[in-house]
Amino acid sequence: MTNNNIKVGVSNKEGQLGFLFTKGGLREGAGRKSIGVTKKVSLTLTEEMWEQFEKHCAELGLSRSEAIRTMMEQNFSSK
Known part of the structure; x- marks a missing residue:
């Protein structure tokens, strides 16, 4: 991969930076789909x-x- 193939761009979400390659790129809705709300527990x-x-x-x-x-x-589904 040459240096010409990589660009840094700003996504639509809160100004986050992302790497853009010659194919694909930052797109709304791209990536793994959420299955719910994430909460951290111990x-x-x-x-x-x-x-x-x-x-x-x-x-x-x-x-x-x-x-x-x-x-x-x-x-919880059995109740």
């Missing part, structure tokens, strides 16, 4: 519980977020 569990949870995630090929989201959806 969770305290025993070492044994974390080990079980990590094993569960690995066996199912899930990230921690996916596993917790699935557990919460199953719990």
Whole structure:
């Protein structure tokens, strides 16, 4: 890739900078689609519980977020 192929541009969102290549570029609606609102939480569990949870995630090929989201959806959709 040569230096002529990269430009820096301003997206439509709050003046954020982004890299523009010869193809594609900053477009409204581009990228991964959101599935909801993101909120950060801290969770305290025993070492044994974390080990079980990590094993569960690995066996199912899930990230921690996916596993917790699935557990919460199953719990709240059944009520």
